[in-house]
Amino acid sequence: GAGVSQSPSNKVTEKGKDVELRCDPISGHTALYWYRQRLGQGLEFLIYFQGNSAPDKSGLPSDRFSAERTGESVSTLTIQRTQQEDSAVYLCASSAGPSGMDTEAFFGQGTRLTVV
Amino acid sequence: DQQVKQNSPSLSVQEGRISILNCDYTNSMFDYFLWYKKYPAEGPTFLISISSIKDKNEDGRFTVFLNKSAKHLSLHIVPSQPGDSAVYFCAASDWVETSGSRLTFGEGTQLTVNP
Numbered sequence: 001g002a003g004v005s006q007s008p009s010n011k012v013t014e015k016g017k018d019v020e021l022r023c024d025p026i027s028g029h030t031a032l033y034w035y036r037q038r039l040g041q042g043l044e045f046l047i048y049f050q051g052n053s054a055p056d057k058s059g060l061p062s063d064r065f066s067a068e069r070t071g072e073s074v075s076t077l078t079i080q081r082t083q084q085e086d087s088a089v090y091l092c093a094s095s096a097g098p099s100g101m102d103t104e105a106f107f108g109q110g111t112r113l114t115v116v
Numbered sequence: 117d118q119q120v121k122q123n124s125p126s127l128s129v130q131e132g133r134i135s136i137l138n139c140d141y142t143n144s145m146f147d148y149f150l151w152y153k154k155y156p157a158e159g160p161t162f163l164i165s166i167s168s169i170k171d172k173n174e175d176g177r178f179t180v181f182l183n184k185s186a187k188h189l190s191l192h193i194v195p196s197q198p199g200d201s202a203v204y205f206c207a208a209s210d211w212v213e214t215s216g217s218r219l220t221f222g223e224g225t226q227l228t229v230n231p
Contacts, residue, residue, distance in 0.1 A: 035221070093160075
């Protein structure tokens with residue numbers, strides 16, 4: 001498709017289980033971002049990829065969170081041993097390049113994660 | 117350390133009037149600023165942007181103003197329409213030698229336009 005695609009759109013998981021969230025960015029976009037939005041809060045930065053490398057992982061809230069990107073395309077965000085506070089909408093965005101107009105990021109619809 | 121701040125969590129205006137959404141930032145290295153709009157259950161969508169070399173950018177009913185000395189930008193919507201009701205996020209980017217560019221978002225402002 002032409003836009004950023006995320007899957008699944010909804011995920012309900014039991015506390016303590018691992019989950020994987022997938023993001024397919026716009027073809028050719030080198031930059032990829034993961035954010036999350038908890039209920040009633042703003043966008044919280046998690047991690048940023050330029051190509052396949054992640055120069056900025058400063059937003060990952062704990063070592064239970066990890067992300068990878070392969071082929072300068074698909075990215076997977078993995079949350080191990082999920083906790084209830086991980087419940088949020090996880091948003092992926094991609095942009096064409098590092099500066100100026102290329103910085104404009106296009107967002108996916110998000111994955112709503114609920115940990116019960 | 118919140119580098120981009122939207123101090124008003126909500127704003128309510130009458131249809132036809134002007135909506136002014138404000139955003140403050142602390143990082144003087146930010147060189148590009150963007151506004152995004154987000155409807156419930158959807159991802160944010162790009163609305164309008166401005167480069168740090170400009171002080172105004174206009175697109176239809178939407179105008180963004182940048183005051184670099186005050187580290188402040190604002191989004192004006194004139195005239196406001198009920199369909200503009202959404203959460204508006206301010207974002208800023210800078211380019212760092214070691215890590216490339218990164219978008220930093222504010223907390224968002226919920227705009228409600230009343231008919």
